[in-house]
Amino acid sequence: MHVIMATDGSKQSLAAAKYLKTFADPTLVTEVSVIAVVRPLAAVGFADDLAEVRTRSGEPQFGSFREAADHAVQVVAEALAGWGPKINKRVRSGSPANEIIKAATSLDAGLVVVASGSRGISETVLLGSTAQRVQQYAPCPVLVVRPAPRKKATRQKA
Numbered sequence: 001m002h003v004i005m006a007t008d009g010s011k012q013s014l015a016a017a018k019y020l021k022t023f024a025d026p027t028l029v030t031e032v033s034v035i036a037v038v039r040p041l042a043a044v045g046f047a048d049d050l051a052e053v054r055t056r057s058g059e060p061q062f063g064s065f066r067e068a069a070d071h072a073v074q075v076v077a078e079a080l081a082g083w084g085p086k087i088n089k090r091v092r093s094g095s096p097a098n099e100i101i102k103a104a105t106s107l108d109a110g111l112v113v114v115a116s117g118s119r120g121i122s123e124t125v126l127l128g129s130t131a132q133r134v135q136q137y138a139p140c141p142v143l144v145v146r147p148a149p150r151k152k153a154t155r156q157k158a
Helices: 011-023 065-080 096-106 121-137
Strands: 002-007 031-038 086-093 111-115 142-145
Touching (some): 011 065, 031 065, 031 096, 065 086
């Protein structure tokens, strides 16, 4: 089975890749394609939450959305390395949901893995809609990995 592992450069997408390893049988998964999609002419850049190094000014280390996407794909691929299946790395350009669906169709994927709810409120809505569209239109099952619920702070009695 070929698995599409979509990354948007968020920590949640890295967590989704790690979650995939906890339940999928690596003897049944023949290939994993780690895919990032860069939106052309996007007002909001590709997330680089997986980049640990920043410049002195605090700006992201990448000069382009493509570089950030390449780095995100590399980090997620490294998290899957040694698991068993062959790992392919791909960066596409276009609408994230459409490109993920196209990849799943052209690669005859048996599963698509996407993260949801990984960033701020406005970006969560965008990412949530991407996950929702992929789930609705993909030619195969879709695993949407949500972040773990936040633990509520408990008050201690004095």
